Amino acid sequence: MSVSSSPALDAIVIGAGHNGLTNAAYLAKAGLKVVVLEKNDYIGGAAVSRELHEGFTYSNCSYMCSMMRQAIHRDLNLSRHGLILVPYLGTVNSGDGDERLISYHDETAAYLELKRHSPHDADAMHRFQADLTRYSQLIRKTLLRTPPDPARLRPRDISELLFLAKQFWSMGEAQIYEYIRFFTMSAAEFLDDYFENDLIKAAMATPGIIGTALGVCSPGSAYVLLHHVMGDVDGNIGAWGLARGGMGAISNALAGAVREHGGEIRTQAGVRQVLVKNRRATGVVLDNGDQLSARIVVSNLDAKRTFTRIMDASDLPDGIREKADNFKIRGSSGKVNIALSALPKFTGVPDNPYVNRGGQAFSGSMETLERAYDCWKRGRWSDDPFVESVIPSAWDPTVAPPGQHWMSNFIQYCPPQLADGPWTAEKRDQFGQTVVNKIERYSPGFKDLILHMEVRTPHEIEQEIGLTEGNIFQGELTLDQLFFNRPFPGYGQYRMPVRNLYMCGSSTHPGGGVSATCGANAAREILLDLRRPNSVPEDDFFDE
Amino acid sequence: MNVPDPFAGERPKLSPFHPRLKALNVREAWSAWNGYKFAEYYYDAEYEYFCVRNRVATYDISPMQKYEIKGPDAEAMLNRMVTRDVRKIGLNRVGYTLWCTDEGRLIDDGTIFRLGADRFMLTCGSPCGAWLAKSAFGFDAVTISDWSDELAALAVQGPTSCAVLKRMGLDGVETARPFDIRHFDLRGSSLMVSRTGFTGDLGYELWVSPEHALNLWDALYEAGEPYGIQPYGEAATNMARLEAGFIMPAMEFNEALKTVHFEHDQTPFELSLDWLVDFRKPHFSGRSALLREQQAGPKYRLARLDIEGNRSAEGSHIYRNRRCTKQIGYVTSAMWSPAAKANIALAMIEPKFLNGEMWAEIYYEKELRHYSRVARCTSREKPFWTPARARATPAPDF
The missing domain is CATH 3.30.1360.120 (Probable tRNA modification gtpase trme; domain 1)
Structure with missing residues (x-):
């Protein structure tokens, strides 16, 4: 075994999730020799599509996309690498009983639908949308930028803080106060200021809990709500899209960009240990014992996994291990992917090809949502969970045989550890049944359509994807872990406590979601340190 | 009642x-x-x-216009009218083509279907029965029927x-x-x-x-x-x-027979459709004028532009400098392309400036206020959307 003094590799990226691939693509594009190491025999991390039942391509984890930055898509020529993002029409929100709320794209249809539930709320929706758009626009400006460090105040931090201050002040005094309040509010409190109808509130509140170990009444859930509506598809803020071929198409297109620029991707190459010498990262040891050295090492794993699993505590400065141990990364969601012999029909939903092919959100009521969270707190999966269902095959002809479908179900809540002992295959299947029963309530006969099911609790998500506790955001999106505090205060600029070690996953700013921003931002910082010209684009929002 | x-x-x-x-x-x-x-x-x-x-x-x-042209002179008549060699369109084949005035200005584009040795269908966006009748002058053995409603x-x-x-x-x-x-x-x-x-x-x-x-x-x-x-x-x-990258009447070209102002219509070369003009075939309407234009070079070329930013350059002027003092062309159609993820446009550009810097002055509105922005344009060789399946035979299932 020998580690040469001038390593053949410039960079090792650990983990071929979409942010790792984005990071590698930018480093390779800048002329660096890059290798991406992936523990699984497939790439994509949580942006992955696999055929587990013949003819059906599930997007096993993430299933929709809205945050993927257009600037990166365009800059890395992802369309040429086969990526096409298709926006889908709105979602039907179902109440506990017969109430249905359909979100239409068309302004007239949307207004009439809201008015049917509450004339007051139909009017209030205009103010709600304007406020949310204003908040979104401010956050969106920070997505493809490195957060300033307010404690260090180097010239770059100061200019970045001034940039932010300017954006902030441009909202006007009243909105500045509102915005600050917004960051610490619960989704419920935020919505109470606009709406009176409970189903409308529940429908609007669900983005506030997705992927989050918070309830609709927990402080901080208002921001999570914003995080889910600030994305866009082709500039339509709040719209969501599906990747043709599944979410894996995003990772595959990014992998195409990595290879186009000469980067290498190795699968079945899990990293056991990051090598540190004289407080500098020098390379990695693989699970099979092979050793690779490189000028820099970039971890796309979450902060907890990076510092507690593949690094030696003695290689880390004081306090880092504790920060990693205390990093809030609680799993709260499950995923059930179902192959169906036909398109399911939902009671109370108009049987037209637009509405019955859209998303179905079984939101229930504010009360149901909060009670679902109560179960999680007690270490149980929700007995009446919030389920968001999408049928990608109703939009994408490539993921299921004609006439047959696959349905993605996202479930809130499901705990990473159960109060009554560890997860077992039996308990996992019981959880799956809870979900199926819930859907059956709204779609009688649904069970008869099932051809195959993949049930994923936080336990499976952690085992397969490597997300600690199965937290889909690589760390919770609460103010204490956002922006320059993400993952830890003082380490918000992608450089880690050991020299030549960087992080590029969703544990860094701006957080979870298939956005490619974390990977791109990290690449910008790395190129800066290596004194290479920056080739990472910034978002272009001149028309917002 | x-x-x-x-x-x-x-x-x-x-x-x-x-x-x-x-x-x-x-x-x-x-x-x-x-x-x-x-x-x-x-x-x-x-x-x-x-x-x-x-x-x-x-x-x-x-609503597209459809004409049947048949008879022993049908092929010769069409060949006299359009810029492409109709003789090369085989049985049960379709050819995309243009037809021009004697001055080489584009009247319309359309497709010719060869349905038999002496039988064709011509389709086009605007009615052209009168022009067909004019074009048939001197060809005795040809019958033209308007199938548009049939x-x-x-x-x-x-x-x-x-x-x-x-x-x-x-x-x-x-x-x-x-x-x-x-x-x-x-x-x-x-x-x-x-x-x-x-x-x-x-x-x-x-x-x-x-x-x-x-x-x-x-x-x-x-x-x-x-x-x-x-x-x-x-x-x-x-x-x-x-x-x-397909052209559209009233966008990329103003139909010659409806054009009031001198040269406010276009030629095939201006529309970068050189490949549709066949000088090796017998005489056709506009041939002499097009030959002269080919030698002298067209005044404009239709270019495909990739424009920075995401605001559509619809109606923009194109300049050779960022200060926008020297205009070199104008945008005919523009949009954000969701499939290509690019801000695309077709634009008429003076040929000598095609390889230099190009800037679009883009005007846009935000909540009733008007703004403008100057964006760099890059000329692209290929259309923005050319999936392999469009050309593949046998055609794939998706």
Whole structure:
């Protein structure tokens, strides 16, 4: 075994999730020799599509996309690498009983639908949308930028803080106060200021809990709500899209960009240990014992996994291990992917090809949502969970045989550890049944359509994807872990406590979601340190 | 009580497919084309565009003008009229072509279908019966019939278009090459299918007599149901054709016979359609003028532009400098391309500036305030959307 003094590799990226691939693509594009190491025999991390039942391509984890930055898509020529993002029409929100709320794209249809539930709320929706758009626009400006460090105040931090201050002040005094309040509010409190109808509130509140170990009444859930509506598809803020071929198409297109620029991707190459010498990262040891050295090492794993699993505590400065141990990364969601012999029909939903092919959100009521969270707190999966269902095959002809479908179900809540002992295959299947029963309530006969099911609790998500506790955001999106505090205060600029070690996953700013921003931002910082010209684009929002 | 409609004379005509179109035009978004009521979109323009790019969608092209040209002189007559060599269009093949005035200015573009040795169909966007009659002057053995109202037509476009046609029972349709014509029997009526379209993607056009139009529609929509078949209107068409780089009348060119101001119409060379002008064939309208233009060089060239930023450059002027003091051209069509993820445009540019810097001055509005921005433009060789499936034979299922 020998580690040469001038390593053949410039960079090792650990983990071929979409942010790792984005990071590698930018480093390779800048002329660096890059290798991406992936523990699984497939790439994509949580942006992955696999055929587990013949003819059906599930997007096993993430299933929709809205945050993927257009600037990166365009800059890395992802369309040429086969990526096409298709926006889908709105979602039907179902109440506990017969109430249905359909979100239409068309302004007239949307207004009439809201008015049917509450004339007051139909009017209030205009103010709600304007406020949310204003908040979104401010956050969106920070997505493809490195957060300033307010404690260090180097010239770059100061200019970045001034940039932010300017954006902030441009909202006007009243909105500045509102915005600050917004960051610490619960989704419920935020919505109470606009709406009176409970189903409308529940429908609007669900983005506030997705992927989050918070309830609709927990402080901080208002921001999570914003995080889910600030994305866009082709500039339509709040719209969501599906990747043709599944979410894996995003990772595959990014992998195409990595290879186009000469980067290498190795699968079945899990990293056991990051090598540190004289407080500098020098390379990695693989699970099979092979050793690779490189000028820099970039971890796309979450902060907890990076510092507690593949690094030696003695290689880390004081306090880092504790920060990693205390990093809030609680799993709260499950995923059930179902192959169906036909398109399911939902009671109370108009049987037209637009509405019955859209998303179905079984939101229930504010009360149901909060009670679902109560179960999680007690270490149980929700007995009446919030389920968001999408049928990608109703939009994408490539993921299921004609006439047959696959349905993605996202479930809130499901705990990473159960109060009554560890997860077992039996308990996992019981959880799956809870979900199926819930859907059956709204779609009688649904069970008869099932051809195959993949049930994923936080336990499976952690085992397969490597997300600690199965937290889909690589760390919770609460103010204490956002922006320059993400993952830890003082380490918000992608450089880690050991020299030549960087992080590029969703544990860094701006957080979870298939956005490619974390990977791109990290690449910008790395190129800066290596004194290479920056080739990472910034978002272009001149028309917002 | 039967009160005569006092507006009967001015209401648009209805396409043979109208009973089905009407039911699906949820938004009542109608415009008109060649006297026919015509959909701008049906449910959502962007959704329909994505049906074209991702699944399958249909476009009612019945209002298109269709002429039958037949007789021993038919080939010679058409060859005298259009810029392409009609003799090279084989039996059951379609050729895209242009026709010009004697000054070489573009009258219209369209397609010629060779249905027999002496029998052709010409299709085009605007009526051209008068010009056909003029072009037939001196050709005795040719008969021209206007089929525009005699033939219903439906474009079926998108990645799963072939799969849907197969499911409808058109056996072997996947073996049709681009620009091939095939004939089928559909539930007792004869159906002509051409592998043609205006979207740059895999697609077909179906031609049927009006009385069988609804039968065709029903068979197609039954076969297409599991594929989410959807009608699309002019809005989605315009998006798709711009990505494919196809020209549109009243956008890229002003029809010569309708042009008032000198040279406010265009030539094939200005539209960068050089490949459609064949000087090796016998004389045709505009030949001398086009030869002169070819030697002297055109005054403009139609260029495909990739423009920075995401705001559409619709109506923008193009300058050679960032300060926007020297204008070198103008944008004819522009949009954000969802498939290519690029801010694309077609623009007429003075040829000598094509290889230099180009800047678009883009005007846009934000909540009633007007803004402008200068954006760098890059000229692109290839169309923005050219999927391999559009050319592949046999055609794939998606």
